Amino acid sequence: MARILIVEDDDHIRTALRLMFEGEGFEVDDAATGEVGVALFGRMASDIAIVDVMLPGMSGFETSQHLRNASDLPIIIVSARDETVDVVLGLESGADDYVTKPFVPEELLARVKAHLRRRPDKSAKAFTLGDLHVVPDEGVVRQSDGSELHLTSTEFRLLTDLASMNGKVLSREDLLERVWGYDYFGDSRLVDVHIRRLRTKIEPDPANPIYLVTVRGAGYKLVL
Amino acid sequence: MVTFGLGAFLLSSIFASLTYLGVRHVLVNNQQQSDLKQSYENAALIRSTLYTSPPELAKLLNSIQGATASNVLVQTHHQWLSKSSNAATADVSSAIIASVNAGHATDQTLDFNNQIIFVVGVPVPAVETQVYEVFQLGNLEHTLQVLLLYMGAGAILTTLIGMGGGLWVTRRAVRPLLEVSEAAALIAQGELSTRLVVTRADEEVQQLTESFNLMVSQLVERLERDARFASDVSHELRSPLTTLATTASVLNQHREELSSAGQESLSLLLADLAIFQSLVEDLLEMARSDAGAVPLAIETVKSIELVRQSVRSASRRHGLDEPPVEVRPDIGDPLVRVDRRRFERVITNLIDNAHRYANGAVAVRLTVEDGQLAVNVDDNGAGVPHEEREHVFERFFRGRAAHDRGIARGTGLGLALSRDHVLAIGGTLRVMESPEGGARFQILMPIVDEVHA
Numbered sequence: 001m002a003r004i005l006i007v008e009d010d011d012h013i014r015t016a017l018r019l020m021f022e023g024e025g026f027e028v029d030d031a032a033t034g035e036v037g038v039a040l041f042g043r044m045a046s047d048i049a050i051v052d053v054m055l056p057g058m059s060g061f062e063t064s065q066h067l068r069n070a071s072d073l074p075i076i077i078v079s080a081r082d083e084t085v086d087v088v089l090g091l092e093s094g095a096d097d098y099v100t101k102p103f104v105p106e107e108l109l110a111r112v113k114a115h116l117r118r119r120p121d122k123s124a125k126a127f128t129l130g131d132l133h134v135v136p137d138e139g140v141v142r143q144s145d146g147s148e149l150h151l152t153s154t155e156f157r158l159l160t161d162l163a164s165m166n167g168k169v170l171s172r173e174d175l176l177e178r179v180w181g182y183d184y185f186g187d188s189r190l191v192d193v194h195i196r197r198l199r200t201k202i203e204p205d206p207a208n209p210i211y212l213v214t215v216r217g218a219g220y221k222l223v224l
Numbered sequence: 225m226v227t228f229g230l231g232a233f234l235l236s237s238i239f240a241s242l243t244y245l246g247v248r249h250v251l252v253n254n255q256q257q258s259d260l261k262q263s264y265e266n267a268a269l270i271r272s273t274l275y276t277s278p279p280e281l282a283k284l285l286n287s288i289q290g291a292t293a294s295n296v297l298v299q300t301h302h303q304w305l306s307k308s309s310n311a312a313t314a315d316v317s318s319a320i321i322a323s324v325n326a327g328h329a330t331d332q333t334l335d336f337n338n339q340i341i342f343v344v345g346v347p348v349p350a351v352e353t354q355v356y357e358v359f360q361l362g363n364l365e366h367t368l369q370v371l372l373l374y375m376g377a378g379a380i381l382t383t384l385i386g387m388g389g390g391l392w393v394t395r396r397a398v399r400p401l402l403e404v405s406e407a408a409a410l411i412a413q414g415e416l417s418t419r420l421v422v423t424r425a426d427e428e429v430q431q432l433t434e435s436f437n438l439m440v441s442q443l444v445e446r447l448e449r450d451a452r453f454a455s456d457v458s459h460e461l462r463s464p465l466t467t468l469a470t471t472a473s474v475l476n477q478h479r480e481e482l483s484s485a486g487q488e489s490l491s492l493l494l495a496d497l498a499i500f501q502s503l504v505e506d507l508l509e510m511a512r513s514d515a516g517a518v519p520l521a522i523e524t525v526k527s528i529e530l531v532r533q534s535v536r537s538a539s540r541r542h543g544l545d546e547p548p549v550e551v552r553p554d555i556g557d558p559l560v561r562v563d564r565r566r567f568e569r570v571i572t573n574l575i576d577n578a579h580r581y582a583n584g585a586v587a588v589r590l591t592v593e594d595g596q597l598a599v600n601v602d603d604n605g606a607g608v609p610h611e612e613r614e615h616v617f618e619r620f621f622r623g624r625a626a627h628d629r630g631i632a633r634g635t636g637l638g639l640a641l642s643r644d645h646v647l648a649i650g651g652t653l654r655v656m657e658s659p660e661g662g663a664r665f666q667i668l669m670p671i672v673d674e675v676h677a
Contacts, residue, residue, distance in 0.1 A: 010463050016470035023477040102465040102501055105473040173533050187565050217526035
């Protein structure tokens, strides 16, 4: 049974979400503030979190950062505004996905289920990227000194999926479908922000990527 | 201008004519007065000559002619006694002869072949003689002709000046109006920052400029207030709407536990909540677009892939059949600069409309028109009547198609938003007839060179 953490300050929305997820068979922990949400997560070990951006006290971005530092769980940000800066800030804070209010409840439910369905592809072959050694069946990336480079599950999936194409291009839509499990809700910003975050972790010079390159008008490819 | 010219012409003609007539009258009168006086003096001279030495008469007459350039004729007992060398008896009419014979001094102005002559007859009863003097008013005539010439030239000049002045005055008076009309046209095109510049010192023009600017400012303020209001309302609606939609979906989870009336009500609730939701989303998007709040994320992309992917996600998002993308073979794969998200929203809206108002899009066709990339979303429905082709892009416009059929309602904002999006990426959106006889919604976008990309 999946355990979901809902951090939302609006009582009505929080209760409605709780009822909906309980109706779908989830175990629901809910919190009206980021502080309570982070504390709850420490005790309950949620499988996925939904975090509203506009919270009193600790903001949704900070809350999502706290959760991300503690775990690789999928985090969905609920933004009040569909503005690129909010979306990017939310994703930069470590979230995997976002929805904007007023969201369609079925859409949120579909996203949550898609994120929970995702499992790392253990069958993928290990590969080397410069100084980095990517081992999919262990779910780790090792640096040359033997230490582990931390990637979120979304980033790891992005990297291994691109690697499996053997240098062929994947469009943003393909990536949405393969990594996020759907392509018809997301928009390309979701892919772009995650690619950028991944670059800061694996590229020697993230501004001039040599491994994870953009193919204009087509998408992204990984040069091994 | 023509009116001014005509006015000037009339006035100057009347003035010239009056002057000419007046001057002519005065000149002729003066000349006649002096000629009359001259005649009496000459008659006295002739009388004394007849008394003293009649043979000297012819000599005298010729000397008079030499002195005054007039011809003198002398008659006695109905016989011409003598005349100066240039004189002609024909110049003296029988009427004047009769009058002078009766003993009255008489004068007569005659117009011979456009030459005015002035004939004066003076009776000299003591010697039964009549003296006639014929004056040529030729000099006067010349003066008058010169005068007429000058007056005519003056009239023409005045007319031209009148026309020129009229032109200048008209231009000067109309120019501010032209500026106002140009500014109004710009504002109508959405250039709301357009204002008139106060350049001229004319009080009326300044007043016009100022009140025009004031009007535009107030209009813009009002527009902004309205837009803010719509945006505020939509923002406030988001939270309750989210609760409503989520609660309705919870109810839907328990659909089986509801009575049939409850289930039917729930279906209505869900359907209208979906419309409500789209409406609020569109209103929010519109408010953002009006406020220019969302920066464009422009990138250069290959058009064929862009259209294919947009059509695919648009169709999947709404669970609609995916129309085929047909590319005219000779166009290559032009590059265009777009904001992907906005472009996809436009395609989504057009495909959704084709589904709503026709039987779905039959194809999305890519071609090049006038050097621009044309993306045509075609259907085989009833099409959009000519008179509605511009109106369908207005906010909340409901055309005949929406009234005629039991069509699932849209928000009424889709096409307006689509046009905003297309304009934002530098293209145009219009509607025409598809080859199938239905509607063709055409997006035209500038093609960019590889070099500038």
